[in-house]
Amino acid sequence: MLRQIVTRLAAILPIxxxxxxxxxxxxxxxxxxxxxxxxGPMATEEAKEKLSVAMGLDQPLVVQYAxxxxxxxxxxxxxxxxxxxxxxxxxxxxxxxxxxxxAASLFLALTVGFGVGMFAAARSYSTFDRVSMSTTLIVGSMxxxxxxxxxxxxxxxxFRWFPxxxxxxxxxDGGWLxxxxxxxxxxxxxxxxxxxxxxxxxxxxxxxxxxxxYVRVARAKGIPKRRILWHHALRNxxxxxxxxxxxxxGFLLGGALFTEVVFAWPGLGNQLYYSIVARxxxxxxxxxxxxxxxxxxxxxxxxxxxxxxxxxxxxx
Amino acid sequence: MRQxxxxxxxxxxxxxxxxxxxWLRGWRAFARDxxxxxxxxxLAIVILLAVFADLVSPHDPFEAxxxxxxxxxxxxxxxxxxxxxxxxxxxRLFYGGRISxxxxxxxxxxxxxxxxxxxLVAGYFGGWIDQIIMRVLDAFFAVPLVLMAIAxxxxxxxxxxxxxxxxxxxxIPYISRIVRTSTLGVAAEPYIEAxxxxxxxxxxxxxxxxxxxxxxxxxxYATTLVGLMIVVAxxxxxxxxxxxxPAADWGTMVSDGRVALTKAPHATIFPGxxxxxxxxxxxxxxxxxxxxxxxxxxxxxxxG
Amino acid sequence: MPDDExxxxxxxxxxxxxxxxxTLKAVDGLSFSLRAGRTLCIVxxxxxxKTVTSLSLMRLIDPPGKIVGGRLIYRGRDLMQxxxxxxxxxxxxxxxxxxxxxxxxxxxxxxxxxxxxxxxIAHKGLGQEAARRETIALMGRVGIPEPEARYRxxxxxxxxxxxxxxxxxxxxxxxxxLLIADEPTTALDVTIQAQILRLLREIQTSTxxxxxxVTHDLGVVAAMADEVMVMYAGKMVEYGTVETIFAxxxxxxxxxxxxxxxxxxxxxxxxLQPITGLPPDLAKLPGGCSFWPRCPLAETACRETEPSxxxxxxxxxxxxxLAEPVAQDAPA
Numbered sequence: 007m008l009r010q011i012v013t014r015l016a017a018i019l020p021i022x023x024x025x026x027x028x029x030x031x032x033x034x035x036x037x038x039x040x041x042x043x044x045x046g047p048m049a050t051e052e053a054k055e056k057l058s059v060a061m062g063l064d065q066p067l068v069v070q071y072a073x074x075x076x077x078x079x080x081x082x083x084x085x086x087x088x089x090x091x092x093x094x095x096x097x098x099x100x101x102x103x104x105x106x107x108x109a110a111s112l113f114l115a116l117t118v119g120f121g122v123g124m125f126a127a128a129r130s131y132s133t134f135d136r137v138s139m140s141t142t143l144i145v146g147s148m149x150x151x152x153x154x155x156x157x158x159x160x161x162x163x164x165f166r167w168f169p170x171x172x173x174x175x176x177x178x179d180g181g182w183l184x185x186x187x188x189x190x191x192x193x194x195x196x197x198x199x200x201x202x203x204x205x206x207x208x209x210x211x212x213x214x215x216x217x218x219x220y221v222r223v224a225r226a227k228g229i230p231k232r233r234i235l236w237h238h239a240l241r242n243x244x245x246x247x248x249x250x251x252x253x254x255x256g257f258l259l260g261g262a263l264f265t266e267v268v269f270a271w272p273g274l275g276n277q278l279y280y281s282i283v284a285r286x287x288x289x290x291x292x293x294x295x296x297x298x299x300x301x302x303x304x305x306x307x308x309x310x311x312x313x314x315x316x317x318x319x320x321x322x
Numbered sequence: 323m324r325q326x327x328x329x330x331x332x333x334x335x336x337x338x339x340x341x342x343x344x345w346l347r348g349w350r351a352f353a354r355d356x357x358x359x360x361x362x363x364x365l366a367i368v369i370l371l372a373v374f375a376d377l378v379s380p381h382d383p384f385e386a387x388x389x390x391x392x393x394x395x396x397x398x399x400x401x402x403x404x405x406x407x408x409x410x411x412x413x414r415l416f417y418g419g420r421i422s423x424x425x426x427x428x429x430x431x432x433x434x435x436x437x438x439x440x441x442l443v444a445g446y447f448g449g450w451i452d453q454i455i456m457r458v459l460d461a462f463f464a465v466p467l468v469l470m471a472i473a474x475x476x477x478x479x480x481x482x483x484x485x486x487x488x489x490x491x492x493x494i495p496y497i498s499r500i501v502r503t504s505t506l507g508v509a510a511e512p513y514i515e516a517x518x519x520x521x522x523x524x525x526x527x528x529x530x531x532x533x534x535x536x537x538x539x540x541x542x543y544a545t546t547l548v549g550l551m552i553v554v555a556x557x558x559x560x561x562x563x564x565x566x567x568p569a570a571d572w573g574t575m576v577s578d579g580r581v582a583l584t585k586a587p588h589a590t591i592f593p594g595x596x597x598x599x600x601x602x603x604x605x606x607x608x609x610x611x612x613x614x615x616x617x618x619x620x621x622x623x624x625x626g
Numbered sequence: 627m628p629d630d631e632x633x634x635x636x637x638x639x640x641x642x643x644x645x646x647x648x649t650l651k652a653v654d655g656l657s658f659s660l661r662a663g664r665t666l667c668i669v670x671x672x673x674x675x676k677t678v679t680s681l682s683l684m685r686l687i688d689p690p691g692k693i694v695g696g697r698l699i700y701r702g703r704d705l706m707q708x709x710x711x712x713x714x715x716x717x718x719x720x721x722x723x724x725x726x727x728x729x730x731x732x733x734x735x736x737x738x739x740x741x742x743x744x745x746x747i748a749h750k751g752l753g754q755e756a757a758r759r760e761t762i763a764l765m766g767r768v769g770i771p772e773p774e775a776r777y778r779x780x781x782x783x784x785x786x787x788x789x790x791x792x793x794x795x796x797x798x799x800x801x802x803x804l805l806i807a808d809e810p811t812t813a814l815d816v817t818i819q820a821q822i823l824r825l826l827r828e829i830q831t832s833t834x835x836x837x838x839x840v841t842h843d844l845g846v847v848a849a850m851a852d853e854v855m856v857m858y859a860g861k862m863v864e865y866g867t868v869e870t871i872f873a874x875x876x877x878x879x880x881x882x883x884x885x886x887x888x889x890x891x892x893x894x895x896x897x898l899q900p901i902t903g904l905p906p907d908l909a910k911l912p913g914g915c916s917f918w919p920r921c922p923l924a925e926t927a928c929r930e931t932e933p934s935x936x937x938x939x940x941x942x943x944x945x946x947x948l949a950e951p952v953a954q955d956a957p958a
Binding site: 222224227231317321 | 684686689710711713714715716717718719722723725727730731732733734735736744745748749780782783793796797
């Protein structure tokens with residue numbers, strides 16, 4: 007069983023390597039020189055040359071990559087071109103904020119997903135089932151930034167129940183309650199599409215399992231319906247649901263970008279966007295890598311969990 | 323050529339003939355799916371309105387009437403109202419459709435063509451080609467699709483072309499995987515072996531025998547992707563990475579509407595509604611295609 | 627329970643499946659009764675309605691299927707009148723079922739002992755420890771070696787035959803009056819088949835329970851049955867004791883089934899006589915007798931009127947216009 011974990015860990019290394027190459031090269035795709043972007047159109051050739059050498063841009067690509075990679079692995083992402091702050095500090099703080107948002111969203115998505123999905127599966131083809139499936143379809147097709155704006159319009163601007171932007175209020179004490187208030191709308195906006203997808207997955211996986219022979223055998227033994235649903239069926243329906251939930255978490259970590267922008271939530275997605283626009287190379291690279299790493303690790307964890315859930319693996 | 327192989331090749335050829343009528347049968351099966359049919363008609367209307375925007379629009383999309391700002395829907399001459407610059411929303415929806423639909427459809431098409439090459443090669447030849455191609459593509463599943471599109475689009479100069487390039491690149495891993503899986507399934511079929519034994523060249527086999535038989539799931543997948551990519555592209559536009567002013571698509575319309583969110587909410591709401599409807603339409607059409615092209619796969623699927 | 631009590635009385639059972647464009651009459655007016663301690667074998671091809679019958683007896687028919695008529699009288703109570711909760715109390719406790727495919731009938735995620743003990747805990751209110759002891763005893767009884775150790779094993783660690791034993795243990799845990807077995811040995815090796823059947827027989831004799839055995843295998847029928855019911859296209863076409871059915875079958879279908887049997891003592895030089903044609907589409911049954919398209923004796927009356935069950939001798943029922951019990955050629 008330990009071997010399973012180790013093999014999976016080893017498998018993600020080439021992926022991370024390729025991604026690092028991608029992150030590194032991405033910036034070099036930009037038209038014009040990095041120095042052009044940084045120093046503006048009025049810069050002299052001389053100034054650009056100096057900056058080039060200082061940033062090591064005159065070296066062959068492979069050398070640059072090697073240097074960059076060795077730094078990254080040691081946790082040194084360099085310095086933000088615009089704020090001169092340590093990139094690692096900035097990225098870590100922003101990542102933490104995104105994690106808060108992602109965790110709240112995931113919690114919402116899972117609660118709704120399981121609640122509605124299980125109910126729909128237990129009463130398949132009923133009105134509830136049909137209505138909830140239609141709803142998830144519509145919600146899943148909504149652009150997330152649009153849904154975010156609708157929520158802002160309705161609940162922040164019209165009803166004034168929740169604040170429209172930010173993570174904490176300027177006048178507030180910045181404590182947990184304050185954050186929670188600010189968290190509600192962004193979390194709902196971010197959770198909507200994943201909730202829709204998880205609901206459908208729960209329903210589909212449960213229906214698949216409920217059609218299995220061993221469920222019929224349990225019914226023939228007179229086991230009460232509730233126990234069959236929550237004990238017999240759910241246990242076997244979990245792996246595909248867990249896989250999808252893991253993917254959704256990855257999406258939440260990165261895809262929360264739109265919500266973060268609309269709600270001005272100081273997260274990593276927000277940071278990534280503005281850094282892209284400002285051509286702040288080190289920050290962009292660091293952000294992409296952090297998000298990718300988080301996504302890969304989450305999926306790895308889900309993978310391992312699924313393997314552990316399977317008794318065939320456990321008894322090896 | 324031995325008798326046995328001749329017979330099997332004849333069977334493969336008969337399969338081809340059967341395929342022609344398969345498309346016809348498929349269309350009839352598709353038409354039976356009401357949601358798919360309605361969606362197809364709806365989509366056709368949307369496309370026509372966008373293509374002939376010059377003829378059907380009541381206003382000029384760039385014409386900003388200072389006196390007609392933020393008018394609500396059902397104002398005279400402004401069926402869906404006007405935005406904060408005094409431009410007619412209905413007109414902008416028609417013209418915006420040109421870009422939005424294009425940026426959903428074209429990248430998907432391009433990515434599909436590229437993926438067909440990659441996936442067929444990887445799936446049919448296997449071995450180290452397969453390993454390399456798949457390893458590299460696998461890496462891109464580690465980053466959420468939208469994020470990558472934003473990263474690529476953000477790095478290049480903002481514009482519609484950038485949007486198209488970014489989305490095309492981002493889609494390739496996903497479609498390639500489907501192509502490869504489907505190819506693996508077909509490559510194992512006996513008539514492929516027969517064609518090989520019959521002396522057919524690799525190119526012929528791939529194009530005449532493998533391709534037509536593995537393409538159905540790819541078409542279904544790509545169709546659903548178009549709808550999703552319209553949503554993704556609108557996101558890029560919303561962030562300012564897509565169509566640049568004064569050109570506008572549905573995504574930029576939502577972004578523009580933000581300015582007067584409380585005064586003219588319809589300016590933000592309507593473009594979003596259109597996006598949702600179009601995405602749903604592609605979703606239903608994809609379902610209908612799946613049932614039409616492979617009834618076995620559709621048998622287990624039920625709609626909500 | 628050694629009395630001659632009627633355990634189960636089925637009256638005019640009708641079960642249908644409502645499909646998009648048609649209605650399948652899977653069971654169309656079935657009536658029979660079963661006494662304590664007796665074994666009834668239900669014989670027929672696939673599509674004859676025998677499996678649907680067994681599921682109907684336990685009211686385990688799910689949409690789009692539905693029991694649309696009839697009474698299922700178990701010990702004087704009509705099961706059709708019971709609520710789902712009341713049915714849950716009866717299932718597993720008084721009437722139990724063993725299914726066809728042991729490889730997929732056990733939950734792969736839970737231990738085997740747990741799955742047997744579950745019934746005891748649910749119906750007999752036993753505590754964990756008592757249920758465990760009882761289960762180990764049951765596992766021993768059905769012939770699972772080292773039950774104490776294997777209690778904690780998972781289904782994938784058992785062979786097909788052993789899994790079926792586990793399932794049987796689970797079914798008889800609460801000592802039901804009636805055990806329904808739907809092709810319990812079809813998916814198993816021939817040698818294991820005999821063992822499982824013997825096990826079922828043993829259980830019956832020791833507990834005095836009744837057994838309904840659904841099968842398409844006449845060899846199984848010969849070995850196990852007291853009474854035999856032959857089904858075709860959702861209806862009973864013949865019913866009688868096992869001796870009667872084998873010695874003097876009356877319905878052309880039954881005769882066809884028997885003559886397609888290979889017997890070691892066969893001296894006939896003619897080829898096997900299979901029944902021609904395919905089972906009918908239950909949504910589009912031919913008029914009159916459902917069997918007439920494949921019947922070598924079919925006449926005009928057969929095409930027009932549906933034959934009703936008539937007595938052809940003591941306890942022998944046949945649904946055929948031309949019923950004439952014919953004694954089989956005695957083996958040489």
